[in-house]
Amino acid sequence: MAHKLLIVEDETGIMQFLQQGLEEEGYDITTANNGADGLALAQQNKFDLLLLDWMLPKMTGYELCNAFRETNKTTPIIFLTAKDTVQETIEGLKAGANDYIKKPFNFDELLERIKVQLRNKELPQQLTLGNVSIDLQKHLVTVEGAEVSLTQREFELLAYLVKNKGKVCTRTDIIQDVWDIHFEYDTGVIDVFMNAIRKKLNLKVEEDYIKTVRGVGYIANDN
Ligand code: CA
Numbered sequence: 455m456a457h458k459l460l461i462v463e464d465e466t467g468i469m470q471f472l473q474q475g476l477e478e479e480g481y482d483i484t485t486a487n488n489g490a491d492g493l494a495l496a497q498q499n500k501f502d503l504l505l506l507d508w509m510l511p512k513m514t515g516y517e518l519c520n521a522f523r524e525t526n527k528t529t530p531i532i533f534l535t536a537k538d539t540v541q542e543t544i545e546g547l548k549a550g551a552n553d554y555i556k557k558p559f560n561f562d563e564l565l566e567r568i569k570v571q572l573r574n575k576e577l578p579q580q581l582t583l584g585n586v587s588i589d590l591q592k593h594l595v596t597v598e599g600a601e602v603s604l605t606q607r608e609f610e611l612l613a614y615l616v617k618n619k620g621k622v623c624t625r626t627d628i629i630q631d632v633w634d635i636h637f638e639y640d641t642g643v644i645d646v647f648m649n650a651i652r653k654k655l656n657l658k659v660e661e662d663y664i665k666t667v668r669g670v671g672y673i674a675n676d677n
Contacts (some may be wrong), residue, residue, distance in 0.1 A: 456482040457502040457572055462492030462518065463534070464510050468557075472505070475561050476568075480557035489513025496522050501529060501570055508535035508546070516549055523550035534559065581616045584663045584676040586655060589611055597655055607632070608651050611644070615664060615674040624671040648672065 459476060463469045473483050476614040484499070486492035490512040496504055504522070506515035513521075519531055530552045535542075543554050552574075555565050567626045585594045593609055595602045604612065614632050615623055625641035633643070648664070657663065663676045 456480055458482045458484065458500070459503050459505060459568070460484045460486070460492065460496055460499070460501045461485045461505045462510060462515065463505075463507040464488060465507070468507075471561075475565075479565060481568075487511075489515060489518045493518045493521055496529075497525070503568060504529060504531045505529060505568075506533055506551075508533055508542070516545060519546070519549040519551055522558065528575065530575055532564075532567060532571060533562070581613065583616045583619065583677075584657075584661055585673055586616075586657075586663065588616055588671070595655075597657070600676075602654050604651065604654060608647055608654070611647050612651050615672055619674045619676070622667050622671055622673045628671060 459481050461469065461472055461476075461483060463472065463485070466487075469485060469487065473485060476483055484495060484501070486495050487510075489510040492504075492506070492510070492515075493513060496518070506518060506520075507533075510518070515533060515535070519533075522531070527550070532553045533546045533551050533557060534555055535546075535558060536557045546554055552571055555564055555567060574605075579589065579591045581590065585598045588594075588609075589596075590613060592607075595604055595609065595612065598601060607656045611628070611632050614628065625644055628644050629635050629639055629641050648666075653665065664672055664674050667673055
């Protein structure tokens with residue numbers, strides 16, 4: 455199904471350009487040319503993303519964003535605006551926007567930013583591995599309800615393995631994706647972190663959901 459986007463923009467030329475470009479990319483587009491109509495549409499429908507101009511008649515994009523966030527915390531919002539001072543960017547993000555793109559903008563860049571937001575939105579926020587639960591938003595790991603305190607890197611490594619549940623994660627994959635290191639590197643560091651994670655999770659032998667694949671890497675599996 456096509457993603458539903460709401461565009462709120464009062465400049466006709468920009469609106470037509472956006473609508474046409476995004477429809478060609480397969481998005482289902484709804485438009486409003488003032489803030490009040492935009493807010494009403496956003497509240498009455500279920501959009502996958504809102505694209506808001508900052509300066510709008512009747513209600514600014516900033517006010518729209520604030521009002522919308524009172525009841526909806528999750529729909530991604532991208533501001534599209536000529537305003538680009540640090541202060542206004544901060545204001546926009548404080549009001550609950552997820553991203554910000556400056557006019558005049560490059561369409562391909564906007565498209566990529568939209569894709570990033572839609573992808574993030576679709577990632578599950580809760581992962582499980584046997585009796586281990588991982589809350590990606592709160593960065594919380596529990597085993598049968600009891601909280602386990604992991605360091606940032608331990609958390610990222612565990613979440614990475616669980617996101618790839620059932621697949622072997624090679625040492626190279628792990629070092630690139632979790633450590634963000636893209637050159638020859640001693641991957642022994644992974645074992646150190648894995649040992650720490652196993653110790654903290656304190657799983658019983660029969661609950662050993664994370665297995666070492668000798669010479670290759672690790673696999674999380676709870677089947
Ligand atoms: Ca405007």
